[in-house]
Each structure stands twice: as C-alpha cells, then as structure tokens.
Amino acid sequence: MPNNQFKKGELYSFITGKASTAIARNLQKRFNAAGLKITIEQWSVLYHLWKEDGKSQQELCSATFRDKPSITRLVDNLEKQQLVKRVPSESDRRINLIYVTRQAQKLQEETMALAEALLNEALEGVPPDRIDICKEVLQIVYDNLR
Amino acid sequence: MPNNQFKKGELYSFITGKASTAIARNLQKRFNAAGLKITIEQWSVLYHLWKEDGKSQQELCSATFRDKPSITRLVDNLEKQQLVKRVPSESDRRINLIYVTRQAQKLQEETMALAEALLNEALEGVPPDRIDICKEVLQIVYDNLR
DNA sequence: TTAGATTAGTTGTTTAACTAACTATATGCC
DNA sequence: GGCATATAGTTAGTTAAACAACTAATCTAA
Numbered sequence: 001m002p003n004n005q006f007k008k009g010e011l012y013s014f015i016t017g018k019a020s021t022a023i024a025r026n027l028q029k030r031f032n033a034a035g036l037k038i039t040i041e042q043w044s045v046l047y048h049l050w051k052e053d054g055k056s057q058q059e060l061c062s063a064t065f066r067d068k069p070s071i072t073r074l075v076d077n078l079e080k081q082q083l084v085k086r087v088p089s090e091s092d093r094r095i096n097l098i099y100v101t102r103q104a105q106k107l108q109e110e111t112m113a114l115a116e117a118l119l120n121e122a123l124e125g126v127p128p129d130r131i132d133i134c135k136e137v138l139q140i141v142y143d144n145l146r
Numbered sequence: 147m148p149n150n151q152f153k154k155g156e157l158y159s160f161i162t163g164k165a166s167t168a169i170a171r172n173l174q175k176r177f178n179a180a181g182l183k184i185t186i187e188q189w190s191v192l193y194h195l196w197k198e199d200g201k202s203q204q205e206l207c208s209a210t211f212r213d214k215p216s217i218t219r220l221v222d223n224l225e226k227q228q229l230v231k232r233v234p235s236e237s238d239r240r241i242n243l244i245y246v247t248r249q250a251q252k253l254q255e256e257t258m259a260l261a262e263a264l265l266n267e268a269l270e271g272v273p274p275d276r277i278d279i280c281k282e283v284l285q286i287v288y289d290n291l292r
Numbered sequence: 293t294t295a296g297a298t299t300a301g302t303t304g305t306t307t308a309a310c311t312a313a314c315t316a317t318a319t320g321c322c
Numbered sequence: 323g324g325c326a327t328a329t330a331g332t333t334a335g336t337t338a339a340a341c342a343a344c345t346a347a348t349c350t351a352a
Contacts, residue, residue: 010281011261015170016190018211019284020163022291027161028310041338044162058300065164070339072302077337094300094347115157122287130279135156137280138165141268145168174340187308204330216309218332223307240317240330298349307339314333321326 023122030114036107037081043111045074046083046100050108053099056089060098083107169268176260182253183227189257191220192246195230196254199245202235206244229253 013019028040038046048063049055055063057071064071075098078084083104089095123131159165174186184192194209195201201209203217210217221244224230229250235241269277 011265012190012193013284014265014281015166015173015186015261016210017163017166017170019287020161020166021211022288023161024163025310026291039337040161044158047158056300064162065167066338067340068301069303069341073338076302092300092348096301115161119157119160122290123283124290126283126286130283133276134280134283135160137269137272137276138159140272141165142168144268144270145172171340185307202330212308213310214331215311215333219308222332238318238330242331293352294350295352296350298347300347301345303344304342306341309338310336312334315331317328317330319326319328322324 023118026122027115027118030118031111034110034114036111038083038107038111041074042078042081042083045071045078046104046107046111049084049098049100049104050112053084054087054097056095056097058095078104169264172268173261173264176264177257180256180260182257184229184253184257187220188224188227188229191217191224192229192250192253192257195244195246195250196258199230200233200243202241202243204241224250
C-alpha cells in the first residue's frame with residue numbers, strides 16, 4: 001500500500017521547496033542589507049572552500065549538488081569579484097584547484113553569523129527533537145532519490 | 147538561550163534545500179522521460195490553475211511564492227505553448243485572468259500522477275507521523291520568515 | 293606506442309529569479 | 323473634476339540552472 005501522505009496543496013509546497021526558498025531568499029536579503037555583495041549561490045560555494053580550499057571544481061560539484069557548467073560559471077563570477085583564484089594542478093593539468101582570497105576570508109565570519117542567526121529565527125519555537133526528525137526525513141528523501 | 151541546532155554541514159543543506167531541489171529535479175526528469183514538454187516552474191503555475199482557473203497574475207504570484215516579473219514570463223511561455231490564455235478582466239482592465247486550455251487539461255492527470263508517485267518513492271520507509279512532523283516544521287520555518 | 297575511453301572543465305542555448313524602472317488603469321480625497 | 327497614490331502588469335539587466343556539445347588532458351589496454 002502506497003505511503004501517500006500528501007493532500008494536493010501540501011504536495012505542491014513539498015515539491016517546490018517553499019521553506020528552503022524562503023530561507024535562501026531571506027538570507028540573500030540579509031547579505032544585501034549588510035552591504036555584502038555576494039549571492040546565495042556564490043556563498044554556497046565559498047562555504048565549502050572555507051572549510052578547506054584547494055578543492056577541484058569537480059569536488060565543488062559534489063559538495064554543492066550542482067553540475068559542472070554551474071560551478072564553472074559560479075567560479076567565473078567569484079573570480080571576477082576576486083573572491084577565489086583558479087590554480088591549475090601540478091599533477092593533473094586538467095584540474096583547477098580553487099583557493100579563497102583574503103577578501104573572501106573576511107566575508108566568512110560575517111556571513112556565517114548571519115546564516116546561523118537566520119536559522120535560529122526560522123526555527124524559533126520548534127523543539128530540538130522535532131528539528132532532528134525533520135532533518136532525518138529530508139535526508140531520507142534525498143537518499144531515496146539518488 | 148539560542149536554539150542553535152545546526153552543525154555547520156547541516157546548516158548548508160538546510161539553507162540550500164538539498165531535498166526539495168532533488169525532488170524538483172527528479173520530477174522534471176520524469177516529465178521529460180514521459181515526453182511532457184513542460185518545466186517544473188510551468189507545472190507549478192498550472193497546478194494552481196487546475197484547482198481553479200480565471201485567477202489573476204497577482205493571485206498566481208501569491209499562490210506560487212513568485213514575484214510579478216516571474217509570473218509574467220511564466221505566463222508568456224505557457225501562452226506560447228498554448229497551455230493558458232490571458233483574458234483581460236471586464237471589471238478592471240489592469241487585470242489579466244488566466245485560463246487553462248484543453249491541451250493543458252490533458253496534462254493534468256498525467257503530471258499529477260507522476261508527482262504523487264515521486265513523493266511516494268521519496269518518502270518510502272518514512273513513517274507517516276514523522277512525515278507530519280517534517281511538514282509542520284517546514285511550515286513553521288516558512289511562517290517565521292514571512 | 294598509440295587508439296579508444298574516461299575525466300575535468302568550458303561554451304552555447306533556453307528557462308527562470310530578482311531588482312529596478314516603467315506604463316496603464318483604478319481609487320480616493322480635496 | 324482633477325491630482326496624488328496605489329495596483330496590475332511589463333520590460334530591462336544580471337545571475338543562475340539544466341542540458342548538450344565541445345576541448346584538452348589523462349588513463350588503459352592491445
């Protein structure tokens with residue numbers, strides 16, 4: 001028997017990701033309000049480079065769940081803004097290793113603080129155990145569709 | 147005391163909507179595979195018109211959580227494909243009322259079946275009460291950010 | 293050693309999102 | 323009635339996503 005939990009109206013918002021769209025849009029507004037000239041998509045790339053840079057574009061694809069052309073263009077734009085630098089790998093010249101610049105490092109603390117503050121507000125009034133369940137369900141959804 | 151539930155890696159995927167992106171991408175692939183020439187974004191507009199058409203573009207904005215230019219262009223493209231028709235309102239000539247065509251009606255049953263099947267697969271193995279909690283949390287997130 | 297397959301990244305095209313600036317119609321107030 | 327304001331929708335410009343087709347470098351196996 002199918003696990004059909006979705007009334008029509010809910011189906012729509014689950015598929016279109018109403019909540020995550022609202023989060024991303026809100027975070028973008030906070031960046032703009034703080035005078036940070038960076039898009040959410042660019043931030044999502046820097047996010048992984050801040051953890052450890054010198055990653056290849058291919059590694060950034062997996063980390064951000066984007067395809068290769070998307071990463072090429074995001075890195076293009078980040079490079080234009082002098083936030084990252086492409087460095088051809090010594091050992092395999094097909095590969096570009098991506099490094100963050102000083103200017104990008106400066107962005108880290110401020111943007112991460114804004115992101116954490118946003119999530120705390122978004123989840124205000126939600127008990128921790130329910131947040132955990134939500135995270136688990138979303139992870140299963142993701143895994144089921146791989 | 148802040149409700150800071152997010153370890154760094156999870157923060158990213160919550161903000162970028164990994165699960166909903168996967169769902170939308172997967173549904174688009176099913177549409178393509180079935181030979182249905184329609185994008186997810188177009189589908190999300192038709193979805194609301196199938197429930198009741200003759201809605202204004204402004205009403206479609208609220209229903210789909212998009213801004214006005216986005217709806218203008220989605221309706222442009224839907225009209226090009228002869229899936230909807232703009233009809234100027236008699237009572238207020240600023241308003242376009244949007245009606246679905248016969249061809250769009252034909253799409254309804256097939257696309258809705260694909261969407262429901264997808265969600266059933268995505269949520270396979272998740273107990274109903276956990277799905278409910280997940281939906282509730284996402285709704286609260288959305289409401290908190292309005 | 294070299295021909296074929298694989299991998300990393302780029303380019304072109306279409307669709308879409310967001311912002312800002314715009315036109316046209318309607319409303320409200322004096 | 324007429325002017326300010328609000329509302330519905332469009333247009334322009336930038337950024338981004340998905341897909342297909344491409345180049346260049348590397349690997350593999352005969």
